Amino acid sequence: MFLHAHPDDEALFTAGTMARASAEGHRVVLVVATSGDQGLAAGHFGEPHQLAETRAAELEESARTLGVSRTVMLGYGDSGLNGEAPIVPGRPMPFTRVPLDQVVSDVAQVLRDESADVLTSYDPAGGYGHPDHRRVHEAGRLAAAAAGTPVVLEATIPREPLATLVRLGSRLYPVPPEFDPSSYANAYTHRRDITHRVDVSGYLNEKRAAMSAHASQATADDADRTLAAFLRLPRPAFWLVFRREWYVRRPFGDVPPPSLFTPAR
Numbered sequence: 001m002f003l004h005a006h007p008d009d010e011a012l013f014t015a016g017t018m019a020r021a022s023a024e025g026h027r028v029v030l031v032v033a034t035s036g037d038q039g040l041a042a043g044h045f046g047e048p049h050q051l052a053e054t055r056a057a058e059l060e061e062s063a064r065t066l067g068v069s070r071t072v073m074l075g076y077g078d079s080g081l082n083g084e085a086p087i088v089p090g091r092p093m094p095f096t097r098v099p100l101d102q103v104v105s106d107v108a109q110v111l112r113d114e115s116a117d118v119l120t121s122y123d124p125a126g127g128y129g130h131p132d133h134r135r136v137h138e139a140g141r142l143a144a145a146a147a148g149t150p151v152v153l154e155a156t157i158p159r160e161p162l163a164t165l166v167r168l169g170s171r172l173y174p175v176p177p178e179f180d181p182s183s184y185a186n187a188y189t190h191r192r193d194i195t196h197r198v199d200v201s202g203y204l205n206e207k208r209a210a211m212s213a214h215a216s217q218a219t220a221d222d223a224d225r226t227l228a229a230f231l232r233l234p235r236p237a238f239w240l241v242f243r244r245e246w247y248v249r250r251p252f253g254d255v256p257p258p259s260l261f262t263p264a265r
Contacts (some may be wrong), residue, residue: 001029001116001149003107003140005132006036006078007059008217008227011059012126013065013155013209014120015243016200018033019207020260022067029070029114030063031107033139034078034095034132036217045111064159065206070114074106077131083131095132100139107143118257119144123156128187141250149207153196153247156189194246196261203241208238 002018010018010030022028035052056073063071077092077230079085085094095103121140126133137154144152200207206230209230218228241252248263 001031001111001119002115003031003033003119003121005033005126005130005136007032007055007062008036008211008214009133009206010059010066011062011214012227012230014123014245015062015207016203016208016242016246017120017198017260018066018068018198019203019210020198021085021258022069023203025258026257026258027069027114028060028067029072030066030068030112031072031074031110031118032059032075033074033103035073035092035134037078037092051216055158055214057170058214058216062210065209067206072110074103076103076252079132079135081130085105094202096135100135100142102134104146105141108147111143111147111149116147116149117255118151118153119149120155120247123154123189125189127156127188144252150250150253151257152250153257153261156194156246156248157187158246159186159188160191160193160196174210177185193248195249196247196257198245198247198249198260198262199243199262200245201239204239204242207242 002010002014004013014098018028018030036055037049038050059073061069075092076095076098077085079094079096083094083096087093087097110116119140122133122137124134124137124139140154141152143149151238208231211227213229218225218231230238230241246264249257
């Protein structure tokens with residue numbers, strides 16, 4: 001089971017793993033906490049509730065591309081990039097305002113329903129620090145313990161090469177206004193702390209297709225966004241950047257993860 005914060009996170013962080021797992025005969029379940037209604041998107045995608053509907057459809061297309069057997073949207077509201085989303089009567093509660101024990105209960109229930117043997121979530125930093133990502137880390141860890149899920153793997157990226165790549169890329173390509181290259185210096189996970197990797201080089205067509213499915217997140221009114229920059233990469237560069245996906249295993253027992261997860265060292 002793959003637990004993510006927003007529609008499109010699955011495409012960026014774990015799409016290759018999901019496609020490979022499905023191709024190798026595993027049942028793949030995708031759980032997304034929020035609707036993504038606060039996501040940055042061009043104005044023609046409408047008000048937040050309209051954007052949420054669009055992003056749900058995009059998620060279904062991405063999941064179909066990746067061979068996902070079941071997709072669950074928990075129905076919480078997006079908290080916004082800085083956790084500033086307001087509480088609006090009649091609209092879903094922002095994810096970070098929902099009591100943690102409720103989120104843990106919801107995630108644990110899906111784990112139990114599926115008898116899941118692996119949960120992936122996020123590293124403690126929430127990748128690049130989005131408050132909804134940090135909440136996924138907290139809730140995933142506790143839900144796995146509550147449900148007795150034996151393997152927990154936190155999706156991440158090696159910090160050092162990513163920071164270098166981002167710094168160089170920002171000099172060569174125009175970057176969207178919300179993109180701060182310096183923020184990546186403390187994002188994600190030190191390479192030495194990464195425990196597992198997945199070779200997804202044979203599934204990059206599926207990963208690219210999943211990313212392309214989230215068209216609302218590729219544009220804003222004033223500039224293209226980071227997703228669009230990734231999709232513009234030439235195929236050799238795309239292969240170089242995305243051929244592996246990375247995880248940190250948390251100590252939830254001694255059951256080995258499936259063989260597609262290779263020790264990183």
